[in-house]
Amino acid sequence: MNVIWGTMLLVGIVYGILTGETDALSEAVLSSAKEGVALCVTMFGVMALWSGLMEIAKDAGLIHSITRRMRPVIYFLFPDIPEDHPAIGQIAGTFVANILGLGNAATVYGLKAMEALEELEEQRREESAPRDTASNEMCTFLILNISSLQLIPLTVIAYRGQYGSVNPSAVVGPGIVTTAASTGAAVIFSKMADRFINRKGT
Numbered sequence: 772m773n774v775i776w777g778t779m780l781l782v783g784i785v786y787g788i789l790t791g792e793t794d795a796l797s798e799a800v801l802s803s804a805k806e807g808v809a810l811c812v813t814m815f816g817v818m819a820l821w822s823g824l825m826e827i828a829k830d831a832g833l834i835h836s837i838t839r840r841m842r843p844v845i846y847f848l849f850p851d852i853p854e855d856h857p858a859i860g861q862i863a864g865t866f867v868a869n870i871l872g873l874g875n876a877a878t879v880y881g882l883k884a885m886e887a888l889e890e891l892e893e894q895r896r897e898e899s900a901p902r903d904t905a906s907n908e909m910c911t912f913l914i915l916n917i918s919s920l921q922l923i924p925l926t927v928i929a930y931r932g933q934y935g936s937v938n939p940s941a942v943v944g945p946g947i948v949t950t951a952a953s954t955g956a957a958v959i960f961s962k963m964a965d966r967f968i969n970r971k972g973t
Contacts, residue, residue, distance in 0.1 A: 813933045814926070822873065829864075838863035848915065848958065849908050858887035858908075865916060872925035881916055885909060907968060911961040918957035921950045 787796035828834050841863045845852075852858055861884035868877035892906040905913075924946040931939035 810930070810933050813929055818873065825868065825871075825873065834864060834867065835860075837867055841866065848911060848961070852888075852891065852908060856887070856891065858884055858891060861887055862912060865912075866920075869916065869919040870922050872921045872923050872927070877916070877919075881912075884912060888912065907965055911965070914957045914961055915954065918953040919950060920954040921946055924950075 784796065787793060825834070838860050842859065845859055845862055845866075846854075849858075849862070861880050864880035865877050865884055868880055888906060888909045892909070895906075922943075924942055927942050927946065928939045931942065
């Protein structure tokens with residue numbers, strides 16, 4: 772990604788110089804820098820608000836209650852994870868944060884979930900097995916995390932509001948439909964991949 776963005780930036784600068792549009796280039800750089808700072812401030816406020824609400828919900832026991840209700844779904848998606856394993860709570864927290872559109876909060880839960888899944892895999896793994904292979908649970912979690920069902924896409928709403936959208940929340944309906952479709956496809960793919968791996972193993 773660094774190479775791609777660096778190349779695009781360099782090509783734009785060289786093109787602006789060759790075409791004599793240095794004034795427009797300078798203006799674009801300054802205005803983009805200003806917009807970037809304003810957007811960061813807006814996103815910081817939104818993320819701080821909802822991350823704080825997530826912590827309040829966690830301390831109040833709401834996250835634990837949601838996690839308990841989500842256990843049947845999580846056990847369906849991750850049947851090989853033992854009951855009451857720490858990874859279950861972290862996975863549930865990631866799903867809740869993604870549903871609320873809190874990508875930054877989901878990252879924290881996601882990293883902890885990956886660490887818990889790695890520890891679980893270490894307990895199963897034999898000494899002779901390779902240590903650079905992700906488990907089925909880790910792959911499934913990554914796919915579901917990327918597809919990320921969102922009921923309230925707060926990040927997109929904040930972006931639209933920052934850039935003057937008349938109705939920033941108009942993306943809620945389409946967002947639910949598209950992310951539900953992507954999550955459904957992720958579940959189907961994960962189950963098919965698990966079945967294929969299990970058959971190959973036997």
